[in-house]
Amino acid sequence: MSLHQFIRRYIEIPDKELDAFVSLFKKKSIKKYHYLYREGDVCNELIFLNKGCLRFFYMPHEAEISVWFSFPFTIGSEIQSYISGKPCKFSVQAIQNTEYLYLSKAAFVLACQQQPLLNLFYNKLCEECIVDVIDRLISFQSQTADQRYLELMKEPDYLKLIPQKYLASYLGVTPTSLSRLRRKISLF
Template sequence: MYELLHSFIQQLFPQCQIDLTLVEPLLESRKVHQGEFLFREGDICDFVGLTLKGCLRTFFLKDGKELTLFFHPEQHTLGDYESLRRRRPACFSCQAIADSEVLIVNTQAIKVLETLPDGQKLLRLVVEDLAFQLRDCLLSLYRDSPEQRYVNFLKTEPKLLQRIPQYYLASHLGIEPESLSRLKRRLYHKEIS
């Protein structure tokens, strides 16, 4: 279980010298079955997580409609850091779209990390990772057309494309499933002509 955590840390912070044996007893592995929620909008999210297996999505409701912000396949962080730090209700939900396993880093583990050399820097990098994901998502929604967002998704996450239902992908792109079907047909016809 901790191999993925070590790998994640090495990607994020290669010079990290944290002795993870001090934190590992505080970590929890949580199984989340397809369709189950890791946390819901309005809950206090008292952890940050790392997907060990499977795939989850982060979404929120607007006018009764689900809008997907992120997908979290293996080695992706997740959580609502503001909810964790400020003890405020989460502003979105996190749901498994496949049977998943998530490494939970709770407040107790975070407090221990904060006392260790390199611990605060590691935590800052994790928070920056979450913030950069959100920034990229928001910029894309405002700058790019649905077609551009889809093409970018094809380039950056080709394997993930096979793992997520089309209606979640459409929600992530900010379009209806029918529009996604038309978009895919249009791109296919451009490709073959």
């Protein structure tokens, strides 16, 4: 999926306007285990992943807690910081060599002023992020770790690309518990 296709998931926009908008993005790469943002930085870029995987995490009491992953053809911005202009609550780290497109917030705001249809894209993108966060919160409050893992099995990228220690913290269990959970589920 290209950035063009990604945007068209949210809005219908004429080719000429879409091409002009996409041409504003710049390409960049980051190596495995390098940071895109650290907790306390301000995320001022709209980021679209082309390749690789980003992990969003924080460290209460010296233990890393993974809260989100971005895969190719998704947004890789620390969205809370991007929207608010406040420091990141999470660090964002590449867990694979990662390539992405980015656009500064200032350039995006200007593009939205010149092409108001882009505001609809942004609104729909933010709405989708809100729904995803609410779904994740509900899953932690209403599902067991077994149920969360079974749900995660429907997303093969998670199981293929993410190291077990990061998956475990994402599910709210220890790596040992995740190993037991995997064995138990494989027996069925």
